Amino acid sequence: MKTSVQIDSAKPILVTGGSGYVASWIVKQLLDAGYNVRTTVRNKSNTAKYEHLLDIAKESKGKLEVFEADLMKEGTFLEAMKGCELLFHTASPFKIAGFKSAQKELVDPALQGTRNVLLSANITPSLKRIVLTASVATIYGDAIESQNTPNGTFTDRDWNETSSLSHQPYSYSKTVAEKEAWKMEREQDQWELVTVHPGFVLGPSLTPRTDSTSIDFMISFLNGKYKTGVPDFTFGFVDVRDVAKVHVAAGMTPSAKGRYIAVSESKTALEVAQILREKYNGNYPIPTKVVPRPLLYIVGPMMGFKWKFLKRNLGYPIKFDNSPSINHLGIQYIPLKQTIEDHAEQIINEGLLKK
Template identity: 45%
Template sequence: MAKKIMVTGGTGYIGSWVVKELLERGHIVKLTVRDKSKEEKYNFLQEIANQSPGELEVYEANLLKFGSYDEAIKDCDTVVHMASPFILDVKDPIEELVKPALEGTENVLASASKAATVKKVILTSSVAAIYGDAKDMQDQGLNEFTEENWNTTSNKDHQPYPYSKTLAERKAWELHDKQEQWFLAVINPSFVMGPSLTKISNSESLKFMSDMLKGKMQVGAPDLVFGVVDVRDVAKAHASAVEMEDVTGRHILSNKSVSVLEMAEAVRIESDKKYKLPKSLSPKWLLYIVGPLFGINSSFVKKNIGYPLRFNNSKSIKNLEIDYRPFNTTMKDMVEQMEENNMIKN
């Protein structure tokens, strides 16, 4: 049965795949955008809708304008809230990250509570709300991170992006616990990779891959480990959370943990060795010196370089029925899409 779903952040790198998945499953998607007149930012989703059994409606709303989601949310039974800035190079973390993430969540969930029809909210959080630095795993005596863990080490000055995601998710749970109208299911993706549906994107994932392909890490990769998940698997997880009535709580999405060097090796294999990719590790002491050139400060180097990182993804496999696609396929498809759309620029 088709659901009416208000989706925030649906034009972004992750969000567009979620919208596509929902449309292809026959749902009615009420997409919110900041400026409806900028049709170039969502036209590609209308084209997808035209070829799908689902329907797309576009509304104007703003994370920081209280009540602006009230119109879009009318008659919806589900809300998928993805809109939240993912920026690593920030000058004012409170204004650029924390305020839109936190106040935006309050704004959207207030509208959900006003609309009596809403029965479920899907929040796109992050593993950044589960841990702040790779060193946390060792400091907490853990073998892996699970949904039980919370980030307690980030703040506005150290790891402001994880800090913003943690505050926003905690606020969502706080608001959830104060009412009985809607259930909350949270998706906590690790580093999202894979092809983009749009050329218009400032995704940090695409920027990271572009930097690697352009040879910025050729002299040596940082000894840094990420949990990685395919953007298409993230979309399926959201759709499963929408459709499965009994899905609630947090869900880590991570296919596997890989180092930057392993990412480079996967790209090398899948792209016929045509890029200047790193073949060795950059020493940690060197990163203290050159890190600032890449937006990496000494505190990040100290707490993340050289540490293992592992996530338990069993809940996503069991509850959301995610069958993670091979990591090399993710890398291959991402590089091919970026090549086709001329997104690797010097």
């Protein structure tokens, strides 16, 4: 494979699924930098889904074109890809709960979607680099696995070997899709792959959607859902604006290669609550303690937590090595305190707590 990829800044850049939480910030950062950006949406006539991108384009130096494409239909990305040297593939289903069939609703779209986009890449001669939005979910399955890593820290060399259709199916779907992408990269020598692995993404949203996991997470800390206490979980968090920066740098840095973990800090759910308490002391029913483990085993299943999940994730600290993104891509991460405060402010200002 090539050791260095030079992207022609005059050529259009494609971002699949551009109306998404992370993708919208990638599109914005590219437009603000003056690039010509193409993006795909499932239904072009539903402008409400991507109107925010059209508004961003009007205020920026770059130019935006919107194409219609469907992850599950082969060949629908070809038109949008034509003449592009760089592709950001962000489109993928994100469901942790509320699905009937993990295979049909998570694994098939993630796998088939990745395959369809990369098959189109194989017959687009201009394409040089693909940046795929992966996840820390492809690095590890459960927090207990940190016990077997040096210094309890996950690196870009780690792979999730424990998730399955019945345990952590979302993580499994992301892992299967990433492995397929690397397999397809090895089978050709025209384009090269770089993957970005965000942790739990928080921070202000550009999209009008209010049904994201990130928004749910923040709302549940402010609306009293966890006022009796939070589970003792640790997450690797990252600001959505930084996730976009890692993607853009991974696309534009000639020597970028391999997998990049995008995590700013690891914190427990209680530490997140503490940041919110310091900001909004007394104004909202923010949690002040951890739910005792025995109680969580009783009420956990009613909250959607299976016993196996609780057993493998409660009370285990996790850390991530983000140094390649800092040293190689030049990322300076936004402090988590700022991310949480910016996100909470947006939720409060937009009246999402009342809805």
